[in-house]
Amino acid sequence: MKIRTRFAPSPTGKLHVGNLRTCLINYLFSKKLGGEFILRIDDTDLQRSKKEFEEAIISDMKWLGFQWNEIYWQSKNTEKYEKVKNLLIEKNRLYECYETQEELEIKRKLQLSSGKPPIYDRAALKLTQEQKENYKSQGRKPHYRFKIEGSKIAWKDMIKGDISFDVENISDPILIREDGTMTYMICSTVDDIDMEISHVIRGEDHVSNTAVQIQIFEALGASHPSFGHLSLVKAKDDKISKRIGGFEIESLREER
Numbered sequence: 001m002k003i004r005t006r007f008a009p010s011p012t013g014k015l016h017v018g019n020l021r022t023c024l025i026n027y028l029f030s031k032k033l034g035g036e037f038i039l040r041i042d043d044t045d046l047q048r049s050k051k052e053f054e055e056a057i058i059s060d061m062k063w064l065g066f067q068w069n070e071i072y073w074q075s076k077n078t079e080k081y082e083k084v085k086n087l088l089i090e091k092n093r094l095y096e097c098y099e100t101q102e103e104l105e106i107k108r109k110l111q112l113s114s115g116k117p118p119i120y121d122r123a124a125l126k127l128t129q130e131q132k133e134n135y136k137s138q139g140r141k142p143h144y145r146f147k148i149e150g151s152k153i154a155w156k157d158m159i160k161g162d163i164s165f166d167v168e169n170i171s172d173p174i175l176i177r178e179d180g181t182m183t184y185m186i187c188s189t190v191d192d193i194d195m196e197i198s199h200v201i202r203g204e205d206h207v208s209n210t211a212v213q214i215q216i217f218e219a220l221g222a223s224h225p226s227f228g229h230l231s232l233v234k235a236k237d238d239k240i241s242k243r244i245g246g247f248e249i250e251s252l253r254e255e256r
C-alpha cells in the first residue's frame, strides 16, 4: 500500500506547538515507511481564512525544514464538492433543512431541559414538498444534513485501539451551509479520497468527526483510511489554541 499522510491546517491562525506536533507525527510516519507527505490548506471557511495566516504557516513549516510532495487548497476544489453534493442527494443521504439558528437553539434547549441529549430530531425529513416551497417563498434557503444510518460505527484506531459510537448519539451533521458553502466535514472526506490518503493522524478532538466521516466515505463508495487520534497538547487546564498566546512557532523563531 502506498503510504500517504497529510497535514491539513486551517489558515485561521498561526502554526502553534499543538498543530506542529500533528504535522511532525504525520511527516515522520510517512518518511519512516517511505511514503509521501501532503500539505492541504483547509480554507473553505471564507470568513475566517486569511491569506496572511496561510503564508505564515507555510513559512514556519519551511523554516522547520518540512518538505511536502504535494500541496492542495480546498478553496480550489469547489466544483468537485458540488458533484459530491448531488451524488449524496441522489443516494438519499443528504437532505434539505430549513430551521434557522434560533429555531435549532430552542430545540436544543428544550431537549436539554427535558434531560435528552441535543441530537437533531430529523424534523426536516418529514417536510412535504409544499412545506419546502413555502419556506423558499419566505426567502429561507436550505442547509443540508447528512443522514447517518445503521446502529454502530466502529474502527480500530492506530493509537486508541477499538472505538465505537452508537449512531443514536450522533446528530446528522450539516455538510452544506445556507449560503451554499461546504463544511470541513464533507470537504475533508472528499479530499482524503481524492488525494488517496492512507493514514489520517490528527488530534482526538476529531474522534466524533471520524465516526461521521467513515459513513461519508462509505456513502461515496470509498474505503476509508486508517485513523489515529493523538491526545491533545494542553496548557495547564486548557487545550492549546489561538487564544493562549506564546505557543506560536513564529514567536519561538523570533526568540532565537
Ligand code: GLU
Residues within 6 Å of the ligand: 008, 009, 010, 042, 184, 188, 201, 202, 206
Ligand atoms: N483543518 C482541520 C483542522 O485544522 C483538519 C483536521 C483533519 O486533520 O482532518 O482541525
